[in-house]
Amino acid sequence: MTVCSRNSGESRLERGRRALAEIDGHAGEAVVAALADIAPDFATYLIEFPFGDIYARPGLDLRAREIATIAALTAMGNAAPQLKIHVQAGLNVGLSRAEITEVIMQMAVYAGFPAALNGLFAAKAVFDACPTRGESQPV
Amino acid sequence: MTVCSRNSGESRLERGRRALAEIDGHAGEAVVAALADIAPDFATYLIEFPFGDIYARPGLDLRAREIATIAALTAMGNAAPQLKIHVQAGLNVGLSRAEITEVIMQMAVYAGFPAALNGLFAAKAVFDACPTRGESQPV
Amino acid sequence: MTVCSRNSGESRLERGRRALAEIDGHAGEAVVAALADIAPDFATYLIEFPFGDIYARPGLDLRAREIATIAALTAMGNAAPQLKIHVQAGLNVGLSRAEITEVIMQMAVYAGFPAALNGLFAAKAVFDACPTRGESQPV
């Protein structure tokens, strides 16, 4: 699955909004809303560059992109709110809980056990909050 | 593709050696050899835990595992030798150069442009060194 | 603005106390007080080296020094309490909210969007807590 079809008449902002809605759902909208009174331009950049430019590119499907993002945020270990959003995003684009858990566990090898543990507990918080999502896909 | 079939009679070390050979090829063997006179036990742990335990797990195929590793090592930005080994490993398990490049580019969003740039140049060094590998797979 | 005039008869500790009061205000005193029963010597080092030695140096004004500190703490992404203190310190030494917001937004380029987002939300918490400070200066 990539971000639907690209429409050549669509602006970066429009394409980004579509990708953000598809990937992050309400959590993405909440971040954009929270930026409104401190840095509204930054909300625009956030929609345009990561979502309008990067996630909308055709060369890698959204499952693979979310695997990459969950891995990176777990390994960096300093962005728990964003990791939670992308655990949910991973479920949204079709990763199973088991697959997300595998990605995070693997980070123990590259970033150490504390990073992996904190990543697993972040994932658990997301899984517990939406008990029926993400398990319709067979692993 | 996962690490072939798991053989229940196989030890972690044997399974790890098989996974290491399949994924990292000669580069993995070179790391193990380089450890021989400073920390030979560490070479054993490196084979057993990352490769015998983690990469050999069935829940995620090796293409997905290398996407996760390339993403994390790019984002962390402090492990250039290991990133190069895993760019090659990504090619070995069936990722195309274009897919690897997509993963690294995406890291600009999560770890900044310098991390992505240094990752791209590491990948380029690997691609240039083995000009005919990794492009037989369609993107 | 630099740390007032240097007085040659003044000790590092005295000069540091003066710089700390001028830059961090009550937040700096609170950190020093919190250290009293676990590591009082560390409170002394904190006053002497960062404030008595570094911030008191004449070669860069305090606005520039706070820009540097806010940038670094945002980019590192693992020191939220200190980032908040320095957002307030930036206001104290004459940076506007808009300037602080610009510095933090810029970190998306060097440390990724999550670091910048978390920095913006830390700044927002400081701005919201003291609604009338920091905007008397023209940008």
Place this chain on the structure above:
Amino acid sequence: MTVCSRNSGESRLERGRRALAEIDGHAGEAVVAALADIAPDFATYLIEFPFGDIYARPGLDLRAREIATIAALTAMGNAAPQLKIHVQAGLNVGLSRAEITEVIMQMAVYAGFPAALNGLFAAKAVFDACPTRGESQPV
């Protein structure tokens, strides 16, 4: 003090459980229990590799190993829960509060004052929670 005597008939998991109980006490068991419903295999790896393989090695006593771990977790600055567990573990294996405080203070040199400050406050939280432990040893 190292992890008691190694018993050649003991498995990595058994040796790891013994080391974990000796070093981390209840906190280690709590982490393992918390993993049970998200990643039980990861709990096994956590016991086997860090504790069954590394901490059980004879070449360095547990006091020295905890000094190394407290230093690293303070310097990395992104693993507060694990740092607290290892401050307690340091007390468990015979480090005094004063020694732990020295290690954390020293990290200001290598990872900056914010990392050291956050480490000191994490240690203070552990010390305050168990007021009578860890001070029977002379510094």
Place this chain on the structure above:
Amino acid sequence: MTVCSRNSGESRLERGRRALAEIDGHAGEAVVAALADIAPDFATYLIEFPFGDIYARPGLDLRAREIATIAALTAMGNAAPQLKIHVQAGLNVGLSRAEITEVIMQMAVYAGFPAALNGLFAAKAVFDACPTRGESQPV
């Protein structure tokens, strides 16, 4: 000094090219050229987002922006090539060597002495390579 006047008819790419040339000079062009055969789209993003969007914003002058960038790259400690480019960029936009040195020294407080030392040696390499630049401006 900000990026000249913004011209409303100018595209992000055009504005970014102008900002990149003004700030990074030949070093920026070299990075863009080096990306040409591995990730040409990434060169476009690099011009558009950091330079066309962020550096071209009016709220902070280029001297302040380079102080922020030099501070962040020094503190992160894993992007030596980019730090060197921005030390040169700092000179290009009017920072003196002494000011750049102050910013880097200050990072010892926030990221530790090794980060500051490596930053100072990176700056020295740039200063030594272009012995007559950057000192025409009074501090």
Place this chain on the structure above:
Amino acid sequence: MTVCSRNSGESRLERGRRALAEIDGHAGEAVVAALADIAPDFATYLIEFPFGDIYARPGLDLRAREIATIAALTAMGNAAPQLKIHVQAGLNVGLSRAEITEVIMQMAVYAGFPAALNGLFAAKAVFDACPTRGESQPV
């Protein structure tokens, strides 16, 4: 072993010079010399705060302090020159090669295998360069 006896008439700079010579030997002097023409004041700070203040404190012996430093620099993974200096410093203050190797191996648990591998190769470079030092102590 701590830094000899503290002499109350001694300045921080004098005490720091003595500690630096004892711990880092020629490597420390080389760093100070290299700073002379870019940031001579920073050389003073480097002697005064880390060595005159921290390493000279009586609460932890130099073996323990070097264990902490080697652990932290290995885990941070972005300060190879300083890690090499402290591997040598560890030998200087009485750690054996085997003990240093144990500390670095342990970092695989907290910072991942790449950090530990790069630390081991840094240590090997130091050990190979001075083949007869550091092995007089029994492990």
